[in-house]
Amino acid sequence: MKYFRQIATVAVKDVRAELRTKEAINASLAFALMILLLFSYTFDPEQEMMRQVSGGLLWIVFAFAGTLTLNRSFARELPNDCLDALIAAPIPGSALFLGKCFASFVLVLAVELVSLPVFGIFYRVHWTPQFPALFGVLLLGTWALTIIGTIFSALTVNIKLREVMLPMLTYPILMPALMSAMRLTTSLVNGQPIPEDDFAWLKMLIGFDLVFTAVSLALVETVLVG
Amino acid sequence: MSAVAVEGVWKYYGDYPALRDIQLEAAEGACLALIGRNGAGKTTLLRTIAGFSSAQRGKIKIFGREPREAEARRRMGFIGHGISVYDELSALENLTLFGKLYGLPDPKKSANEWLERTGLERVRNGLVREFSRGMRQRLAVARAFLHEPTVLLLDEPFTALDDRAIAVLQRLLREGLAARKTIVMSTHQLREALELATHVALLNRGQLAFHGARTQEMVDDPGYVYARYGEGA
Numbered sequence: 001m002k003y004f005r006q007i008a009t010v011a012v013k014d015v016r017a018e019l020r021t022k023e024a025i026n027a028s029l030a031f032a033l034m035i036l037l038l039f040s041y042t043f044d045p046e047q048e049m050m051r052q053v054s055g056g057l058l059w060i061v062f063a064f065a066g067t068l069t070l071n072r073s074f075a076r077e078l079p080n081d082c083l084d085a086l087i088a089a090p091i092p093g094s095a096l097f098l099g100k101c102f103a104s105f106v107l108v109l110a111v112e113l114v115s116l117p118v119f120g121i122f123y124r125v126h127w128t129p130q131f132p133a134l135f136g137v138l139l140l141g142t143w144a145l146t147i148i149g150t151i152f153s154a155l156t157v158n159i160k161l162r163e164v165m166l167p168m169l170t171y172p173i174l175m176p177a178l179m180s181a182m183r184l185t186t187s188l189v190n191g192q193p194i195p196e197d198d199f200a201w202l203k204m205l206i207g208f209d210l211v212f213t214a215v216s217l218a219l220v221e222t223v224l225v226g
Numbered sequence: 227m228s229a230v231a232v233e234g235v236w237k238y239y240g241d242y243p244a245l246r247d248i249q250l251e252a253a254e255g256a257c258l259a260l261i262g263r264n265g266a267g268k269t270t271l272l273r274t275i276a277g278f279s280s281a282q283r284g285k286i287k288i289f290g291r292e293p294r295e296a297e298a299r300r301r302m303g304f305i306g307h308g309i310s311v312y313d314e315l316s317a318l319e320n321l322t323l324f325g326k327l328y329g330l331p332d333p334k335k336s337a338n339e340w341l342e343r344t345g346l347e348r349v350r351n352g353l354v355r356e357f358s359r360g361m362r363q364r365l366a367v368a369r370a371f372l373h374e375p376t377v378l379l380l381d382e383p384f385t386a387l388d389d390r391a392i393a394v395l396q397r398l399l400r401e402g403l404a405a406r407k408t409i410v411m412s413t414h415q416l417r418e419a420l421e422l423a424t425h426v427a428l429l430n431r432g433q434l435a436f437h438g439a440r441t442q443e444m445v446d447d448p449g450y451v452y453a454r455y456g457e458g459a
Contacts, residue, residue, distance in 0.1 A: 002329070009326045017314040020353075081308025085369065087278055088304045089327040090296040225294065226279050 006091045010099025015106055017076060024072040025107055032065035032115045040122035054125055055186030059178055061115065063145060066108040067167050070149030073104050074157040083157070093221035097150065105146040112138055119189070126191040134188040140205045141181030144212065148174050151216040154223045173212075180205035227290050229254045229377055229408035230275060235284035237270055237432075244270045246432045248284070252425065254376075255406035257399075259419040259440070261451060262429035268412035269307075271429065272381050275410065276304050288377055300328060303375030305383050309366035313355035317346050317365050320354060321372055328373035340368040344394055360388035367395050371402075378402060380411035384418050396422070416448035428455050 077083035228251040237245040277293030288298040325333025436455035
């Protein structure tokens with residue numbers, strides 16, 4: 001219980017700090033809505049091709065917008081050397097890391113849930129019939145984005161070009177999870193259930209989440225302290 | 227058992243040895259002043275003792291435990307160059323947060339007590355970003371002392387403090403020493419530090435040039451240690 005309380009303490013602190021400044025969430029939301037709007041002028045929503053690329057388009061927006069939030073995850077600790085105080089506290093590095101992951105997860109998911117109806121309107125897709133399954137894919141895909149983004153946010157926190165480095169490190173590793181989420185989302189945002197052939201992608205997404213959560217938890221102490 | 231024991235510690239930045247075979251200790255109730263010129267390795271040594279980075283060779287023990295062990299961290303309080311409190315949170319929220327992270331039984335009560343002890347009780351709900359420099363520094367002191375640490379690691383604690391913050395910190399440090407807490411502080415303010423110190427360690431380019439008890443000569447002439455044991459002595 002103590003471990004979960006420590007995770008919750010860090011997560012609540014991060015969400016509270018972000019909601020007071022709204023630095024990351026405003027940038028992320030504005031970026032997501034802008035890209036969705038611009039792409040809606042580029043593609044004809046009536047075309048079959050639009051339906052085929054809708055999942056990919058949506059996850060590209062989520063991945064790019066999410067990185068703006070994830071960049072702030074550990075960078076938020078830099079002013080006043082707050083990271084020192086967190087590292088000095090008698091909590092496991094994994095609790096600190098998971099607390100930050102959950103905070104970023106909530107913020108990224110909030111941006112996604114606001115973007116989804118906008119996407120539905122601009123691209124004339126009927127995502128509501130499959131919302132429970134779509135929400136499940138969003139949870140899995142967002143966790144993959146968050147876990148990779150947060151560990152690299154920790155790794156790049158002391159680098160001057162961290163805003164550039166984070167996406168460069170995150171996206172290549174995130175590729176299998178993004179491919180799975182795109183594939184699964186394409187059917188769901190068009191109101192169709194996940195085809196049986198695509199269950200392998202679902203398994204890959206779940207596997208990715210489990211493996212990279214375990215790897216990140218194993219490495220985080222080394223990443224934080226060296 | 228020493229409160230802080232540093233045994234043959236080496237620390238490299240790339241190929242450059244920032245700490246070379248450092249061997250020192252501070253007993254319970256001692257106040258060790260770490261002095262040396264800029265770049266001598268004082269901050270690196272303090273951060274390594276605090277467990278913020280690991281030594282490539284050698285060992286550090288806090289009451290016989292590794293610095294990264296939770297029990298050792300619970301015993302340590304650290305004041306670094308930054309104030310280590312969040313601008314977006316109020317003074318009370320900051321201290322309550324750290325009270326929770328240190329597992330205090332009643333974090334809010336402890337936070338309120340320390341806000342009173344540092345004269346910040348009237349602004350407890352004010353956001354730190356709206357605080358003056360002196361208020362922020364006093365909050366940093368409250369954050370470091372909140373969990374009643376038995377080992378205090380202070381990196382240039384008097385630098386840039388206003389008179390009131392210096393008075394608060396000196397009072398807390400004297401109370402700490404009276405309660406047999408161990409203090410290790412790096413400093414350039416030799417006069418303030420040597421008044422408190424029971425022991426002195428002089429670092430010179432990552433090497434320990436002197437380590438011993440503070441003498442009256444050092445108090446009378448703060449430059450004495452540099453002149454006697456420093457570079458070119």
